[in-house]
Amino acid sequence: MxxxxxxxxxxxxxxxxxxxxxxxxxxxxxxAGPTLVGPAGDSSGVLTGMVDFEREYGGGGELTFxxxxxLPNFMWHGARAFFANGGRRLHVARARRKDxxxxxxxxxxxxxxxxxxxxxxxxxxxxxxxxxxxxSQQPGARAWVVANVQALLAHVExxxxxxxxxxxxxxxxxxxxxxxxxxxxxxxxxxxxxxxRVTDPVCGLELHxxxxxxxxxxxxxxxxxxxxxxxxxxxxxxxxTGLERHLTIVEQEALTQAGINCLRVNEQRGVLIxxxxxxxxxxxxxxxxxxxxxxxxxxxxxRGIEWAVFEPNAEPLWHNVCRVIQDFLYAQWRAGALxxxxxxxxxxVRCDRTTMTQNxxxxxxLVCLVGVAALRPAEFVIFRIGRWTAEGNA
Numbered sequence: 001m002x003x004x005x006x007x008x009x010x011x012x013x014x015x016x017x018x019x020x021x022x023x024x025x026x027x028x029x030x031x032a033g034p035t036l037v038g039p040a041g042d043s044s045g046v047l048t049g050m051v052d053f054e055r056e057y058g059g060g061g062e063l064t065f066x067x068x069x070x071l072p073n074f075m076w077h078g079a080r081a082f083f084a085n086g087g088r089r090l091h092v093a094r095a096r097r098k099d100x101x102x103x104x105x106x107x108x109x110x111x112x113x114x115x116x117x118x119x120x121x122x123x124x125x126x127x128x129x130x131x132x133x134x135x136s137q138q139p140g141a142r143a144w145v146v147a148n149v150q151a152l153l154a155h156v157e158x159x160x161x162x163x164x165x166x167x168x169x170x171x172x173x174x175x176x177x178x179x180x181x182x183x184x185x186x187x188x189x190x191x192x193x194x195x196x197r198v199t200d201p202v203c204g205l206e207l208h209x210x211x212x213x214x215x216x217x218x219x220x221x222x223x224x225x226x227x228x229x230x231x232x233x234x235x236x237x238x239x240x241t242g243l244e245r246h247l248t249i250v251e252q253e254a255l256t257q258a259g260i261n262c263l264r265v266n267e268q269r270g271v272l273i274x275x276x277x278x279x280x281x282x283x284x285x286x287x288x289x290x291x292x293x294x295x296x297x298x299x300x301x302x303r304g305i306e307w308a309v310f311e312p313n314a315e316p317l318w319h320n321v322c323r324v325i326q327d328f329l330y331a332q333w334r335a336g337a338l339x340x341x342x343x344x345x346x347x348x349v350r351c352d353r354t355t356m357t358q359n360x361x362x363x364x365x366l367v368c369l370v371g372v373a374a375l376r377p378a379e380f381v382i383f384r385i386g387r388w389t390a391e392g393n394a
Contacts (some may be wrong), residue, residue: 026122028090029082259279273282
């Protein structure tokens, strides 16, 4: 209480902290792979356009390695596709071998380690890592591709807060891509097929490039326009002029059921993403947007309640934690991210003696249980149509 020398009204300042949870970024991407130039031991910082990319990592010219082999500059094409499709923030980790040969899985894993220190990254890809080596007809080629994919998936499983956009290999048949997909199982990875045809602005010729740059950009575009809960399915790929292979309806259905996301050509709209499934064998994590929504909620809540650390672990803290999380989830429900006609149908939050034992409390563990009802995409839109006559219903 302030002391006043004379009778009257005294005023003092006080702090009334109202905690809230702010949603984390979901659209920043991280790409790993070989480039013309650039730092090989660290990411150069966030890139916001192709001018930034070319300043740090060079243009779109072919990559030449010590053994004389050449490789299209898929990282440059991936970044170009990312920004053209709505991406705004990109981190790049250059993969490079000491002997200046084409990077392999271990080199890719090393580049991905550089991205671990950048918490804002939510989407990762390795454009060009599935481009098969010259001995593509030999049995070891598939293992080489799968090893690179496994390095990418291992990264997102380790980080927990990211998803991986996985490319099929180039020139694959539907049977080939099913074989490639068979050993893969990840709740944070999604595989896209086939490769995309573009016009190379460097030489003016047509070129097939991996779809990951396009998909990562579309994720960013959809996040900005509709939210992370929305599916990127039925979205058009900017810059795409066609596909490396056109699929029949039968082929597409079989691949979708196998958890492979197909691209298709629509005469009016161009190339579209036509399925959005993860590589998970668990049915609850079948859809990419559901996985990304849960990552967003988990990561946002984790950051948003850091203030609770070292607070007295008792009923007042439990009540405040519940209120803050409920307020955040209510805002997500109002934005259309959760299903349910009422908040009670959309989510629940519990933090009390039903979620904690006395041993938890004595050892400083606050345990909060959160459940949400995530939206799933309408993959199969069915119309039941029958013939009706006025005479027959008179």
